[in-house]
Amino acid sequence: MSLTRDDDAAPAAVTSRPTTPTLRRIVTNQQFVLVVVLIALILFFGARNTLFFRIGEFTNLLTDFSGLVMIAIAEAFVIIAGGIDLAVGSTAAVTGVIVAGWIQPLVTHGDNLAVILVLGTILCAGLGAVAGAISALLITVFRLVPFVATLITYSAGAGLALVISNGAPVGYDPRAIVWSTSGISLFTWLDIIVIVIAIVLGVVLHFTVYGRYTYAIGSNEFAALAAGIKTRRHVASIxxxxxVLxxxxxxxxxxxxxxxxxxxxxxNSANLLAIAAVVIGGASLYGGVGRWWGVILGAALLTVVSDGLIFINVAPTWIQVVVGAIIALAALLQTLRRRSNATGRMTT
Structure with missing residues (x-):
């Protein structure tokens, strides 16, 4: 008899488990919220100034987006692995300054533009790899926490950029400017190249062993090490x-x-916006959580906000205030989502 009662009670216990409402899951889905907010912002700025919907303005938005999304994805890899990189902005600045000085003689002599741009790109990537390797060395060999290690790299890079350039722009290549505005329809060639790189990185993050190792280390580095992952080598490569990016x-x-x-x-601006795009996109600063498309949406949202506020004549000094508010909202959504997931686990 007791067996019958236990068997009869089991289905009732299962069917009585409360489940997380679908509406709550949707509302706390950060990517869904980002899409809604992004559409609302575009409509808002368009309503305030109809010129916002011009093809030329969308081209500017795409170019600004391309300038942010690459370092945002770079930051995403680091954050998902449980680290932080405060040096992406200064690395971009110092590599650009050094390479601009190196290739200026080629520009002055009117050498082939394609050769100049390819050579500059290779040099920038190489110098960026050196900067990243220094951060990796400080973290994996000298055992500094990522915040301190990359703060050192950031300070050194920002200082070198100012010393090398004497605080003034370096180089001038009008042909590069002209090339950067050419392309197909709304997309410049520069945008297309960046978008292709971003897609490749998305595939690497979500569909390769390298990406799985990145998530594993960010979720639990000790467990990843126990599973045979060479965590120090992988962190250094990230x-x-x-x-490089x-x-x-x-x-x-x-x-x-x-x-x-x-x-x-x-x-400073590049560092702030890169980290903000990752956090707004739903990645956790604790590591192990984050999606490529979330970073894309976060970068798009920040681009629309930054350009839109300027377009409707809001002082640029307000942009960081608005970005801070958006980050706060994103953090709140993450908290709600964690509580929702915790509630769901407790009721199952």
Whole structure:
């Protein structure tokens, strides 16, 4: 008899388990919220100024988005692995300054533009790899926490950029500016190259062993090490990858403006926006959580906000205030999502 009662009670216990409402799951889904907010912002800025919907403005948005998304994805790899890279902005600045000075003689003599841009891109990527390797060395060999290690790299990079350039833009290549505005429809060639790189990185993050190792280390580095993953080597490669992408971003800025900007404002702004795009996109600063498309949406949202506020004549000084508010909202959504997931586990 007791067996019958236990068997009869089991289905009732299962069917009585409360489940997380579908509406709550949707509302706390950060990527879904980002899509809604992004559409709302575009409609808002368009309503305030109908010129916002011009093809030329969308082209500017895409170019600004391309300038942010590469270092945002670089930051995403690092954060998902449980680290932080404060040096992406300064790496972009110092690599751009150094390479702009190196290739200026070629520009002055009117050498082939394609050769100049390819050579500059290779040099920027190489210098970025060196900067990333320094951060990796400080973290994996000298055992500094990522915040301190990359703060050192950031300070050194920002300082070198100012010293090398004497605080002034370096180089001038009008042909690069002209090339940066050519392309197909809304997309410039520069945008297309960045988008292709971003897609490749998304595939690497979500569909390769390298990406799985990145998530595993960010979730639990000790468990990843016990599973046979060479965690130190992998972490080092992530910081080198971040440096390479930051260096490529430095070349992007050079091509777009025809010169390299060494100012600390550029370094600080790039660092802030890169980390903000990752956090807004749903990645956890504790590591192990984050999606490529979330970073893309976060970068798109920040681009629309930054350009849109300027477009409706809001002072640029307000942009960081708005970005801070958006980060706070993203953090709140993450908290709600964690509580929702915890509640769901407790009721099952």
């Amino acid at each position: 910081y080198i990858l971040s440096g 930051a260096g490529l971003t430095g070349m992007f800025f050079y091509i777009r403006s025809g010169s390299a900007a060494p100012t600390t404002e550029v370094s």
